[in-house]
Amino acid sequence: CRLHVFLNYIFILTYIFGLIVGWVRSVRTQKAHIFLHVNDGSSLQSLQVVAGAELNDQLLTFGSAVEVTGILKKSPHQKQAVELEAQRIHVIGECDPVDFPFKIKERHNLEYLRQFPHLRCRTNAFSSLLRIRSEATAAFHSFFKDNGFVQIHTPVITSNDCEGAGELFQVEPSSVGDAHREFFFSVPAFLTVSGQLHLEVMSGAFSRVYTFGPTFRAENSQSRRHLAEFYMVEAELGFLRSLNDLTKVMEDMFKSTTEQVLARCVEDVDLFHRHRLSLQWGCDLKTEHEKHLVKHCGNVPVFVTDYPYRLKPFYARANQDPPQNTAAAVDLLVPGVGELCGGSLREERLDVLTAHLEDAGLEDTYDWYLDLRRFGSVPHGGFGLGFERFLQCVLGVDNIKDVIPFPRYSHSCLL
Amino acid sequence: CRLHVFLNYIFILTYIFGLIVGWVRSVRTQKAHIFLHVNDGSSLQSLQVVAGAELNDQLLTFGSAVEVTGILKKSPHQKQAVELEAQRIHVIGECDPVDFPFKIKERHNLEYLRQFPHLRCRTNAFSSLLRIRSEATAAFHSFFKDNGFVQIHTPVITSNDCEGAGELFQVEPSSVGDAHREFFFSVPAFLTVSGQLHLEVMSGAFSRVYTFGPTFRAENSQSRRHLAEFYMVEAELGFLRSLNDLTKVMEDMFKSTTEQVLARCVEDVDLFHRHRLSLQWGCDLKTEHEKHLVKHCGNVPVFVTDYPYRLKPFYARANQDPPQNTAAAVDLLVPGVGELCGGSLREERLDVLTAHLEDAGLEDTYDWYLDLRRFGSVPHGGFGLGFERFLQCVLGVDNIKDVIPFPRYSHSCLL
Numbered sequence: 001c002r003l004h005v006f007l008n009y010i011f012i013l014t015y016i017f018g019l020i021v022g023w024v025r026s027v028r029t030q031k032a033h034i035f036l037h038v039n040d041g042s043s044l045q046s047l048q049v050v051a052g053a054e055l056n057d058q059l060l061t062f063g064s065a066v067e068v069t070g071i072l073k074k075s076p077h078q079k080q081a082v083e084l085e086a087q088r089i090h091v092i093g094e095c096d097p098v099d100f101p102f103k104i105k106e107r108h109n110l111e112y113l114r115q116f117p118h119l120r121c122r123t124n125a126f127s128s129l130l131r132i133r134s135e136a137t138a139a140f141h142s143f144f145k146d147n148g149f150v151q152i153h154t155p156v157i158t159s160n161d162c163e164g165a166g167e168l169f170q171v172e173p174s175s176v177g178d179a180h181r182e183f184f185f186s187v188p189a190f191l192t193v194s195g196q197l198h199l200e201v202m203s204g205a206f207s208r209v210y211t212f213g214p215t216f217r218a219e220n221s222q223s224r225r226h227l228a229e230f231y232m233v234e235a236e237l238g239f240l241r242s243l244n245d246l247t248k249v250m251e252d253m254f255k256s257t258t259e260q261v262l263a264r265c266v267e268d269v270d271l272f273h274r275h276r277l278s279l280q281w282g283c284d285l286k287t288e289h290e291k292h293l294v295k296h297c298g299n300v301p302v303f304v305t306d307y308p309y310r311l312k313p314f315y316a317r318a319n320q321d322p323p324q325n326t327a328a329a330v331d332l333l334v335p336g337v338g339e340l341c342g343g344s345l346r347e348e349r350l351d352v353l354t355a356h357l358e359d360a361g362l363e364d365t366y367d368w369y370l371d372l373r374r375f376g377s378v379p380h381g382g383f384g385l386g387f388e389r390f391l392q393c394v395l396g397v398d399n400i401k402d403v404i405p406f407p408r409y410s411h412s413c414l415l
Numbered sequence: 416c417r418l419h420v421f422l423n424y425i426f427i428l429t430y431i432f433g434l435i436v437g438w439v440r441s442v443r444t445q446k447a448h449i450f451l452h453v454n455d456g457s458s459l460q461s462l463q464v465v466a467g468a469e470l471n472d473q474l475l476t477f478g479s480a481v482e483v484t485g486i487l488k489k490s491p492h493q494k495q496a497v498e499l500e501a502q503r504i505h506v507i508g509e510c511d512p513v514d515f516p517f518k519i520k521e522r523h524n525l526e527y528l529r530q531f532p533h534l535r536c537r538t539n540a541f542s543s544l545l546r547i548r549s550e551a552t553a554a555f556h557s558f559f560k561d562n563g564f565v566q567i568h569t570p571v572i573t574s575n576d577c578e579g580a581g582e583l584f585q586v587e588p589s590s591v592g593d594a595h596r597e598f599f600f601s602v603p604a605f606l607t608v609s610g611q612l613h614l615e616v617m618s619g620a621f622s623r624v625y626t627f628g629p630t631f632r633a634e635n636s637q638s639r640r641h642l643a644e645f646y647m648v649e650a651e652l653g654f655l656r657s658l659n660d661l662t663k664v665m666e667d668m669f670k671s672t673t674e675q676v677l678a679r680c681v682e683d684v685d686l687f688h689r690h691r692l693s694l695q696w697g698c699d700l701k702t703e704h705e706k707h708l709v710k711h712c713g714n715v716p717v718f719v720t721d722y723p724y725r726l727k728p729f730y731a732r733a734n735q736d737p738p739q740n741t742a743a744a745v746d747l748l749v750p751g752v753g754e755l756c757g758g759s760l761r762e763e764r765l766d767v768l769t770a771h772l773e774d775a776g777l778e779d780t781y782d783w784y785l786d787l788r789r790f791g792s793v794p795h796g797g798f799g800l801g802f803e804r805f806l807q808c809v810l811g812v813d814n815i816k817d818v819i820p821f822p823r824y825s826h827s828c829l830l
Contacts, residue, residue: 021622021653021654021793022622023619023620023791024791040621040622040653041565041620041621041622042563042621042622063790063791064791065791065792065793067654092792092793092794093763093788093790093791093792093793094791094792095789095790095791096789096790099789099790100790117616118616118619118783118784118786118787119616119619119786119790121616121617121619121620121621122619122620122790122791127620127621130565130567130617130621131565133566133568134565134566134567137566137568138556138560138566141553141556145553148457150456150545150546150549151548151549151552151553152545152549152820153548153552153629153646153819153820154820154821155629155644155820155821155823155830156571156606156629156631156644157584157631157643157644157823157828158821158828158830159828159829159830160830161589167588167589167590168588168589168590169572169586169587169588169589169599170586170587170588170589171584171585171586171606172584172585172633173582173583173584173585173633174576174582174583174584174585174603174605174633175582175583175633184584184633184635184643184825184826185643185823185825185826185827185828186826186827186828187828188589189823189828190589191571191586197830198820198821198830201532201533201534201536201830202536202545202820204438204533204534204536204537205438205456205536205537205542205545206455206456206457206536206542206545207436207437207455207456207457213628213629214568214570214571214628214629216571216572218587218588218589218590218599220599228572228599228600229570229571229572231568238436238455239436239482348508368533368830369533371533371534372533373508374510374511374514375478375508375510375511375514375515375534375537376438376439376478376479376480376508376509376510376537377480377507377508377509378436378480378507378508379507404568405567405568405569405570405613405617406569406570406573406613408570408572408600408604410599410600411599411600411601412600412601413572413573413574413600413601413602413604414574415570415573415574415575415612415613415616415783
């Protein structure tokens with residue numbers, strides 16, 4: 001009676017008999033033996049399966065799903081520590097090599113893979129990316145949790161049109177005809193472009209809050225750095241008076257998360273770094289400026305602070321430093337990607353903020369925001385980081401569409 | 416020269432001198448002394464500040480923000496371990512008690528608080544809720560990480576209309592006029608109602624995946640259990656053949672996350688449980704059935720399995736057990752809330768799935784989904800949990816609008 005144990009093969013070392021499951025990544029046939037590489041998605045490494053030629057089966061193709069029962073042994077080859085000597089191989093999901101769009105041993109380019117959003121996770125590169133993305137997500141949550149931040153789920157649908165931060169998506173029920181339309185929410189509703197204002201609400205009761213979620217821009221762009229749906233990490237810190245205190249947190253976050261990703265995804269990250277030289281960075285005019293600055297500073301991440309006040313949104317805190325008239329705002333530029341992170345102190349002074357909103361004719365729209373300053377206002381500041389750009393930066397990936405599971409951009413919303 | 420240390424007062428015990436910051440939760444004046452309770456959002460408990468009457472200031476009102484410098488001492492009262500003997504009190508953000516919509520010592524009902532989504536986080540109840548929600552979010556991420564799941568960011572915008580799972584929101588750029596409209600994504604695009612199908616894509620390469628994010632229904636409902644925007648935890652497990660293996664994971668998750676929340680948010684949860692008796696559960700007809708079942712079983716969580724096949728969506732796996740003709744589907748019903756979690760084995764057999772989709776005339780729409788079964792298909796199953804209902808269940812909160820920072824429902828999208 002054989003012990004059949006379902007287990008993840010990376011934990012298999014303590015077992016002699018086992019049943020492993022996964023997808024065939026390669027098949028090699030010799031006279032007396034066949035060699036398979038089977039991968040279950042838990043790591044880049046596949047398990048080598050060795051079987052007698054009598055176990056061969058024409059259904060054993062690249063991409064097919066298998067269950068293999070066998071004995072785990074120390075491998076005679078240096079490439080792997082162990083291999084599974086198969087006693088039974090069962091193809092549980094066939095994969096016709098003619099129809100399957102990915103071919104064994106062929107290196108498909110990323111643009112080709114993008115046509116198959118439902119299948120590209122089956123390639124080495126994209127499954128590595130997804131493991132890294134998952135680990136990077138956890139790294140950001142860890143950083144904030146370890147530093148006493150409360151996570152806030154800021155809303156996706158909002159009635160704020162967010163001070164014209166680019167084009168917005170509007171939402172309405174699909175079934176409503178165009179005639180006699182009335183708004184589902186009684187007011188026009190949009191997809192959020194940033195959780196900042198909602199986080200600032202929370203800054204009236206919590207010292208440290210953050211959010212990590214999808215944000216949206218309806219821009220007709222095919223850029224390598226922009227998506228219609230992308231993820232932002234945003235944080236807001238109360239009782240904070242200097243831009244230096246803010247950049248310190250931004251720097252700590254960037255270092256801590258990068259270190260965690262590099263430490264926990266060694267193999268997966270290495271796959272990207274090995275191929276890095278073959279990739280080209282995207283660029284447009286504005287990016288060129290940013291790249292120049294970063295290069296000028298020795299190709300390291302650079303903080304740019306104190307932008308002209310009139311260029312910044314209404315919530316940025318005025319430095320009141322004539323004749324320059326700057327705002328306490330900061331951007332973090334990184335090699336290859338340009339702007340990764342932007343932040344500012346927020347204007348907490350009711351009189352300054354009111355005057356500024358009145359000049360812009362926005363005092364009624366943002367009356368609720370003025371309330372935050374009317375009642376127990378505190379000096380505070382915050383920042384937002386583009387999560388996909390973080391991944392591009394750490395991995396050296398040229399196109400933002402290749403670091404998100406299902407990219408959305410103008411003229412494309414596959415699945 | 417005095418040492419001014421900015422610190423969170425819960426870590427203050429090792430310091431003698433300190434500067435604390437927060438919002439005034441109460442003010443009590445005696446002849447020679449004033450007593451303040453100051454809260455910085457890190458816990459339900461406030462720090463008691465004692466000051467000589469000469470430090471009194473008419474700006475020291477409920478809701479104002481203060482900086483207090485002083486000496487931390489063992490408190491002579493049993494209620495608290497320590498208190499701060501103030502040497503200087505600085506009101507950094509005023510709060511006019513006449514205009515401020517929350518009054519000291521008044522217990523405002525939840526419906527009243529809902530009118531002030533930008534201020535309600537300043538109440539004890541809602542700041543407790545937000546800390547619990549943050550901890551519960553972390554608890555779900557921990558559970559999945561500890562159990563080897565890869566986190567996938569499934570998209571919010573999708574071109575799937577998801578087999579008519581209720582009313583959808585459609586998205587288009589707000590600036591486009593109604594005339595000569597063409598779709599931004601070239602096809603109609605909707606807000607997701609579930610990440611399941613996108614997770615199933617990943618089940619072609621990973622054994623265990625999950626997603627935790629916002630989902631949407633455009634239903635004209637004012638129910639106590641429904642929102643237009645709510646959070647779902649969804650998981651998909653590959654190489655899984657029995658509904659029992661699935662319910663085991665659902666049960667483990669429910670227990671592990673509940674335990675973590677109860678263990679880490681003792682005071683905050685207690686606040687809810689103390690007031691539980693005054694709350695009433697919402698109910699509609701369907702809920703009544705669910706409640707009856709749960710009550711019948713002794714008021715404990717109940718799994719209901721093997722629903723009629725024709726009532727379930729196309730992806731549910733047919734049990735092929737005539738004459739019953741059931742599907743391998745399961746719901747988890749919990750006391751007070753009803754359906755918390757729904758799952759099923761997914762139909763992995765290409766022929767069965769194809770026939771079923773053909774019957775429904777959907778074989779072209781879901782050709783990409785059939786691809787997942789054409790190439791390396793594996794038996795798999797998954798489930799989705801309503802995160803707000805989880806919080807309602809654990810905390811005994813009647814209305815779902817009170818467990819999410821910014822509730823969205825028909826005719827309401829504040830901020």
